[in-house]
Amino acid sequence: MNIQLLKPKFEGEMSLEESIFNRKSIRSFKDKEIEIEKLSQLLWAAQGENLSKRTVPSAGAIYPIEIYVFLKKKGLYHYHYKKMLLKREIEENPNENILRQLAQYCLSQNFIYEAPLNLIICVNYPKITRGYGERGKRYALIEVGHCAQNVHLEAVALGLGSVPIGAFRDRKISQLLRLPEDLDPIYIIPIGYEK
Numbered sequence: 111m112n113i114q115l116l117k118p119k120f121e122g123e124m125s126l127e128e129s130i131f132n133r134k135s136i137r138s139f140k141d142k143e144i145e146i147e148k149l150s151q152l153l154w155a156a157q158g159e160n161l162s163k164r165t166v167p168s169a170g171a172i173y174p175i176e177i178y179v180f181l182k183k184k185g186l187y188h189y190h191y192k193k194m195l196l197k198r199e200i201e202e203n204p205n206e207n208i209l210r211q212l213a214q215y216c217l218s219q220n221f222i223y224e225a226p227l228n229l230i231i232c233v234n235y236p237k238i239t240r241g242y243g244e245r246g247k248r249y250a251l252i253e254v255g256h257c258a259q260n261v262h263l264e265a266v267a268l269g270l271g272s273v274p275i276g277a278f279r280d281r282k283i284s285q286l287l288r289l290p291e292d293l294d295p296i297y298i299i300p301i302g303y304e305k
């Protein structure tokens with residue numbers, strides 16, 4: 111089942127400055143789902159629409175980033191920013207326990223398995239190198255940084271915690287999540303309520 115997300119809110123309980131001040135890496139999560147309002151807000155911060163184009167800048171407005179989320183017990187979803195939709199790509203099931211494997215391929219960082227939500231930032235390198243050549247790779251990674259920071263700050267503003275994960279086995283993650291050939295996973299961000 112796909113998930114229809116809600117429109118973002120532009121007012122919150124925390125100022126941007128407080129959110130920057132409070133941000134830190136959280137590696138222990140409660141067994142508590144993230145509400146649809148907060149899920150919607152996180153995805154919007156990652157790659158949603160804003161007054162200009164999207165919430166994250168992109169070199170030449172090419173937008174090489176694709177966002178996936180793994181919802182514990184539910185499975186893997188691909189974010190469609192225009193429709194504000196999460197399209198299910200893989201259903202989680204007790205036999206496979208994909209989330210456990212995900213944690214394992216992140217060098218057994220087991221808090222990944224605890225988090226109700228893991229956001230996976232992927233890059234389509236061919237899309238950006240077509241215009242910018244090799245330099246496009248640099249631009250794509252810079253954009254991933256913009257995107258991740260938006261997510262971390264939004265998480266804090268929503269009363270959630272997160273941590274950026276860069277240590278994982280790229281090929282294994284791509285195979286496990288059955289990512290399209292032209293996508294590379296760059297960053298994984300577990301998010302949840304701090305334990």
Ligand SMILES: Cc1cc2nc3c(=O)[nH]c(=O)nc-3n(C[C@H](O)[C@H](O)[C@H](O)COP(=O)(O)O)c2cc1C
Nearest residue numbers: 133134135136137216217219273274275276277278
């Ligand atoms: C590129 C990058 C990769 C990281 N990879 C991991 C990781 O694989 N596992 C982890 O627990 N933390 C990871 N971190 C988080 C850092 O350990 C953390 O940001 C640092 O210790 C500073 O702490 P703070 O985030 O609480 O300010 C990563 C951070 C960055 C910027």
